[in-house]
Amino acid sequence: YRDVRLNLDYKHGVSAVTTLVYGATVRDYDSENVDTEIDGYGLFGGFDRAMSPTLQLSTRIGVEKTNLSEIESDPEVVGSIRLSRNVETINLFAEYRRFIQASGTRSLAIRDQVSVNFRRRLSEKISAGLGARAYKSKGLGGESSVDNRNYVQLHASVLWYLMPTFTIETEYRYTVLDRLIADRSEGSNSNRVNIWFTWQPNSTL
Numbered sequence: 376y377r378d379v380r381l382n383l384d385y386k387h388g389v390s391a392v393t394t395l396v397y398g399a400t401v402r403d404y405d406s407e408n409v410d411t412e413i414d415g416y417g418l419f420g421g422f423d424r425a426m427s428p429t430l431q432l433s434t435r436i437g438v439e440k441t442n443l444s445e446i447e448s449d450p451e452v453v454g455s456i457r458l459s460r461n462v463e464t465i466n467l468f469a470e471y472r473r474f475i476q477a478s479g480t481r482s483l484a485i486r487d488q489v490s491v492n493f494r495r496r497l498s499e500k501i502s503a504g505l506g507a508r509a510y511k512s513k514g515l516g517g518e519s520s521v522d523n524r525n526y527v528q529l530h531a532s533v534l535w536y537l538m539p540t541f542t543i544e545t546e547y548r549y550t551v552l553d554r555l556i557a558d559r560s561e562g563s564n565s566n567r568v569n570i571w572f573t574w575q576p577n578s579t580l
Contacts, residue, residue, distance in 0.1 A: 415441030
């Protein structure tokens with residue numbers, strides 16, 4: 376398959392803390408295994424603003440039109456708003472996105488997604504993080520076979536800095552997924568534990 380998305384951005388600084396952003400996007404998807412072709416285009420605008428030396432705000436809003444083979448969908452409003460805060464011991468990230476999701480299985484969906492992540496340095500050797508991601512998607516494109524989904528994932532992690540070049544991270548994720556396909560409702564949940572061992576030569580804490 377081939378999936379190509381081209382984004383063009385133009386940024387113009389209007390002050391020391393504010394930058395205006397304009398752009399366009401084009402997408403083309405083609406799969407040999409499925410008789411389908413997805414293409415689309417869109418325009419957007421927004422701004423990036425430094426609310427303080429540690430707090431950043433970024434917004435985008437636009438319109439995107441995506442076509443699936445011979446099925447045309449109406450233009451959809453898309454966009455995002457992102458807030459991030461970084462200080463010596465705390466990192467905070469929050470984002471809302473609305474975008475069109477496309478795949479090679481004759482599916483189009485509009486997705487509303489919220490992500491929140493928080494990490495704090497508890498000591499010189501340990502940091503901990505909490506986060507969540509949730510989205511709701513709705514099928515588009517007439518007879519598209521995409522399913523409507525409600526998804527929520529919660530996660531927590533602890534990171535140990537054993538040495539300047541070696542860390543161990545443990546993470547727990549809990550996920551709930553509900554979906555509706557052809558008037559049939561399905562639901563599932565899962566628990567997952569991850570452990571990462573990372574070695575980075577010549578790195579510093």
